Amino acid sequence: MNETLTKEMGVIEEKHPMENILRMDRIPHIWCPTCGIGIAVTSFAIALEKSKIPLDQVCVVSGIGCSGRVAGYVKLDSFHSTHGRAIPFATGLKLGNPKLKTVVFSGDGDIIGIGGNHFIHSARRNMDMLVLCINNFIYAMTGGQLAATTPLTANTSTSPYGNYETPFNLPYLADSCGAVYVARWTVLHVRRLANSITEALNKKGFSFIEIICPCSTIYARRNRLGSGLDLMKFYHDNSIIKHGANTKELDIGFQQKIIVGKFVDRERPTFLESLNDWNRKVFGDKFKEYGGPDDGD
Amino acid sequence: MKADPKRVLTGEHYLDGDHACAEGALAAGCTFIAGYPITPSTEVVERISERIPTVGGIFIQMEDELASMAAVVGASWSGAKALTVTSGPGFSLMMENIGLACMLEAPCVIINVQRGGPSTGLPTLTGQADMMQVRWGSHGDYEIIALSPNSPQECFFFTIKAFNLSEKYRVPAFVMTDECVGHMTEKVIIPEADKIELFQRRYTKLPPEEYLPFKPGPNLVPEMVKAGDGYRIHATGLTHDEKGYPVMNWEAQEKLVRRLVEKIRKNADDIVEYEEEETDDAEIVLLSYGISSRVAIPAIQKARAEGIKVGVLRLIVVWPFPEKRVYELSKKIKAFVVPEINYGQIVLEVERSVHGECDAILVPHGGGWVHNPEDIYRGIKEAVK
């Protein structure tokens, strides 16, 4: 509705509640109807508002894939990098300017498949970033190929007779590599997910949230699981909230129960804290702490 | 802008080429260095990791070269002058995110201490066979800037030059050194900081609502912002418009790729740099770069002593290639003689540039050592025949 018309009609122009955080000039997005990524973005938007972190300091980095498009829709400094490299790109952003809050928002194929090596090392270093990993169990953007997260027996276009490779248990992987915050939710758990993201945003170090997400066009269709709505119903009936669960026991079987919740929340010196503390110890006053490009002498 | 005296190790030093690169980077104001150990480049990051805590900046040893290069692009966008250092196998891995740096127009410097290849090749011995890879190694159409030093002293200055050119044109700039130069130790004079001129990145003065992150400014180079400045920009490796938003059609592709290429090609006169010597009445011109330009000198001297008129065109900047000057010279001379430690890379560019006006004679070397000046002398003799 144009502005004059709106005024003439005496209608109060309604703002989209997420206008602050979304690039409205890029909506509609490319995601399929009943895709869950949009819900995850909404939870992220809610969490950002709640976290009170100044939005100008927040950077979102994505890799490639359906979830890799998130960076393009958030009205923040946002970078759509290369396949699997969102985590090292975010590492550079953070270390280039330690004042930034870096969030990696991408998919399972990107973060865990091709980018797995970066994932484990960043967790080990406790690099300051929040990694939000959409898990739809499949390479969706390229048409539905086998992923490192595809449950056993599930059908994909490159495992047309069913998957026989054991998938990763993502919370266990993150936990054993040293992540300080590990949680899993489905996109059905909008409010809990938003709370969890808020909590993780306010943590220092490497935080990881796995977000189970329906892919109706590819994953559900290939595996005859019905619509996106049917998958949400499945999450509703089969999710078990179990905070503090042993991460070893969080495997996801094909159409089996999904354990969700917050599994790890601990403190460990971050990469930058360790770097700065160690150098202060070694060099004393001679150590020149790097505070970012705008830090004068 | 002048260099910061606290970062410049003014004085006379006895340094190897790798260490001189490290000092050049620090003098240039580099504050972010990501790297993965690889012979024969490792000494660069070893020296940086030793010096950086008291100079200011961050060095991180990444898990691989894919990560190193990705981190460099990220750090560049948060406002740091960013560097990574590698050699052949690592260079191959970096290609992916070198393309990203080109697409995101992220100023950054990559030092490649070349060794013999292909594959693992000769880790501890020299080569110059990555000269086409640096130009064309990542997929798609793009331009870069590459310099090639022939001494530790030049390693110092060319690293600074690479930073300046990279910041000015917002492209990755490469220091294409090699194992011989990287591991040779010579006197390096580091001047006073106020004698070192640094190019300051052009940040926009426009308010966020008027700013377009990929709108060409002077010289076709967009003005930049840093992450965290409040502009809330979007940068993507997808083809994009001036706003930075993805656009999937040929018109957007044409506009973007054309500018990425032209910002270097149209400014080539400003970027190209070479040393020229006795070309006025030359019948032969020895065209070379890096270590080969140095071991060619005894050959040139010997040929001249015999009355052969040999001129010299020694490339400081190899990419963009000085095609105009090469063409001008080709009309007056019999041949270019091109010694390279590879089986014919830059000589192809010479052939292309002379448009059939004169010969281009390659003096190849497979790598592992530098040319014997005698071989280059024979190349000159062959050319006058």
Next chain:
Amino acid sequence: MTEIRISGFGGQGIIRCGYIIGKAASIYDGKSATLTQSFGPEARGSACSAQVVIEKDRVLYPYITVPNILVAMSQEAYTKFESNLEKNGILLIDQDLVKPEKRRDQIKFYSIPATRIAEEMGNKIIANIVMLGFFTAVTKVITKEAGRKAIFGSVPERYIELNLKAFDQGYEFGKKLLSESS
């Protein structure tokens, strides 16, 4: 032009010795000197060699071709490199570590128990610097002042005194040897 090869096994400070010669010549004696090094992939024990080319003006070709001076601090290095020494060249050895075979007539030959001297001074690690002092006195390729100055910044600060002493011992040994033989 002078081409020098210092050789021994990894861990003896061979490269360091070459480094100090190059630094002395180029920074304190006003010449040009290029140091290159070659070593096997092993970190210790393998044959190791440092090459220095010294020129009045600029060094163009960075590698040595036929060295004028060979310093050998191990038998393996001696065996490997002796034949390449120029026919009127100078050969310096650590006499306890190298047993020279048939001697070529035109070669000037000097030996010193560098490692033993270093051990007597309390640390065999400075054998390379004893050799450096000896080299300086015998070959006169670098000046004594330049050699001593170049030690600063080239060895850990707390060992500078010891290294200077080692240099002087080697130098005096060489000087004495020269005066005896003349």
